[in-house]
Amino acid sequence: MNAMTRRSGAIPLLGSVGAGRATAGQVVLALGILVFLVLFLVWPVATVIWVAFTEKGTGAFTLVNFYDFARTDLFVRAFWNSFYVSAMAVVFASAFALPLAYITSRFAFRGAAVIQILGFLPLIMPPFVGAVALQLFFGRNGSINLLLDDWFGFKVPFMEGLNGVVFVQSIHYFPFILINLSAALRNIDRAMEEAAQNLGSSGFRLFRRIVFPLALPGYVAGASLVFVKVFDDLATPLLLNVKDMLAPQAYLRVTSIGITDPMGYVISVVLIVTSVAAMWAASLATRNIDYATVQRGGGGLVRRSLKPWETVAAYAVIAVILLLVLAPHFGLLLLSFATIWSFSPLPDAYTVAHYARVFGESSLYIKNTLIYASLAGLIDIAVGTAIAYLVLRTKLPGRASLDTIATAALAIPGIVLGIGYLRSYYGVELWDGTPLASLWIVIVLALAIRRLPYALRACHAALQQISVSLEEAAENLGATKMRTVRRVVIPLMTGGLAAGFVTSFATAAVELSATLMLVQSNADAPLAYGLYVFMQSPAGRGAGAALGVIAVVIVAASTVLSQLLVERDRRSKAGHS
């Protein structure tokens, strides 16, 4: 038995909700989102990216820059390197995420919640200081290699070349898959599984034929995010000094002083086009299949208890993965207590002086970070749900382009967005003469735009799993469209929304590239900026690490809190029904 229905036969049914004619409300919603995206994404970016299509010096329109791109060996090599790294990162990230997601949602397992929480920690890697911690742990002369060299006389090049980038990226971004896949697994209709079991399916076959296919939207959402994020990420390649990849090439060219080089912007255009194409390919993979299941509330897989040897095996797998992916955080923690740590497996001595140094000023940074990141996360799930709803539940012409535009944000280097905001909104003055771009809300908008694709994918996957027939039922019983969305769709999407909020919130809290351009004064600065300031001097390293640890703890605590709230909400709803 196959749990999926081919959609070919289901189209008339699907089409019946809101499909016949676009309602006025839908049109207004779509236009509102379009205006939002144009104002805060398309226009600011266009003012910067436009350079790619102009001739240097004269500024006349030309496509010669793209011709130059294709003829430059370095760029072509960089393109394929980026492609290779992204694809491999998806493979390894899946290898980390699948066991964790499966074990925690499939079995009655003590500490499943802890694993879910620890599992998303890698996403919260503060800039700069995270890099130092990683090098101290996995680098050429990091703890592990120094010990290996000492004991066995060999070293493992964890952080060298393209494969080093693959390694670090898989550790960093695998939570995208874990979070989305776990949310999807929790939403699977238990009846499907039971039906399959009654028909004699079990074990791995049950997983391969029933469970995994039903969770596929979540997996694809996560995997495509990993691919695109790795393709567009510049921090890790730069940290490993790998420069022949696309994103670092764009960054190095856009940020050079005094040179007006269109190639940096040409590369940005290539990044955007490739990212959108990858997302489109991912959506093709799940398009013609209906993943929705009807049963809700207290759903999810039946939790089976483990036999003793299975428990041991499960714990072993989890321990290995967690040790590996949390090593950077452990390194960060050590660094924050270290006096001097140089060419040795462990620091020379320990101190709490760094925490004392950051204690006074960090409260302001923390407050700002919490405000900015949670506002950005809320904006993201609101806009993300709206876009997902328009795309999946309406037949508005051009609705897919909203998704495309929002997704393209993933490929915009933060620095380009930052410059675009200054260019578009610094000239706009408020009544008292302060430039619009100098308000802190602009930082929130930049963060929201940069993290929107994460939330969007999560919302999209969540909505994809809900059967339209539930909405039809509500509407048949006389509920208005608004009321249906509010009382039926949103509550059912809670898990996915939480996943979206968490990814947006957690990553926005440690974002720096766009922020660095937009922070106007210390009073408005978030944690990542304070960290950056510390990490510019040898004496600031320990203090930076301490601030980094504080950032991780704060973000983790807020995330856990939001997940607890969702859980409680879910339980209370399940109780009522």
Add this chain to the structure above:
Amino acid sequence: MSRRPIWLLAALVGFALPFAAQAQTPGGKVSIVTSYSKDLTDPIKKAFQAAMPGITLDVQNRNTNAGVKYLEETKANNQVDIFWASAPDAFEALKGKTLLQKYTPKATGIPAKIGQFPINDPDGFYFGFAASGYGIMWNERYVKAKKLPEPKEWQDLAAPAYFDHVSMAAPSRSGTTHLTIETVLQGEGWDKGWATLKAVSGNFREVTERSFGVPEAVNSGQVGYGIVIDFFAFSSQATGFPVKFVYPSVTTIVPANIGIVANAPNKAGAEAFIEFLLSPKGQEILFDPGIRRLPVNPSVYAKAPAGYPNPFTDPRLNSMVKFDVKTSEHRNNVVDALFDQIVTFQLADLKGATRAIEDAETALAKKDNPQARALVTEARALVAAMPVTEAEASAGETTGAFTGGKKKEKGARQAELEQTWAAFAKEHYAQAKTKAEEALKLAK
């Protein structure tokens, strides 16, 4: 600089004068954009606010590139008073875009030049407040563990023992590194200078994209040696890292600068801050262990801690090559792009060739073979070969490809030049590697 910006600037200054005259007593908020860390800005901020109770400093920390871009994008509604950073080329870029305004500091006792380098911008748009020299920094634990030598000169770093142990920032990313490259090119001449640079670069572990990446890697022991500006080494030592530092005899002492932004909302406050920084009191703060810059006022060295380098008396720091600022500025972009295309982005190939040559030379040292020696010489020449001559590098066609002047240049586009240079380097490195490998076979 073309005539138009000067005219514009004159108009701006003339327009701003009456307003500046009104603001007699400095006060209010002074906004500073700086690339300096808290370790430098905090002590100075504290001392300044204590000396001038009416003024508060708002220090915004951005890296140099971001700072320049920021001023450029916000010029229509500028809120910043002061730009404060090391790299002279950043100030040149700002000056060229008329984003700075003229000022004549009243502070006395500061000479016109430090070594060969003028302390203040001859046009009066920015002023040196501290000096720094380039040198080699190394991690003692690393060097001891791997039994490596201690270098004294740039050329030392070209020896086989240093292979894969050295790090430097890309000159296109670090204005001060650019000056070091230019010093070598001017001191040794274009061809010989590039040969030295490439011989040293062949031993690089990495070319970092930010200046601070180098001391960071040396401090944590990821690389052994770093080509760095002195204060990175001094402040690392002050923090307790096991590092040492040496000035090679061919080095350059460059000023770190400060300038007033055009249309500064608080010009009087900005001037007060600059005067404070240049006063003996301000200069003495530079001795702070977390800062460790060289003051530009020779008299304050009387209060320097023991063993502090003094660029005005230390013969090592005075025997510098003559440095022609105009030549450097003119070909700035070309030299940076050349370095990136033939070293930074070809590092793997360059290292491959260097390794093969070093292996062959080691073998030859044990057992000589004239034929093999000739091949090694050829291989060295192939690595050293440059795609452009000094004259071509400074020609208007080449420099125009990078600056993108208003009038259309006839020459090749930047991307075309870069591709040609990169292809040239790649091919030559491959040939050099083949020759060196042949030599190794003969020598065995």
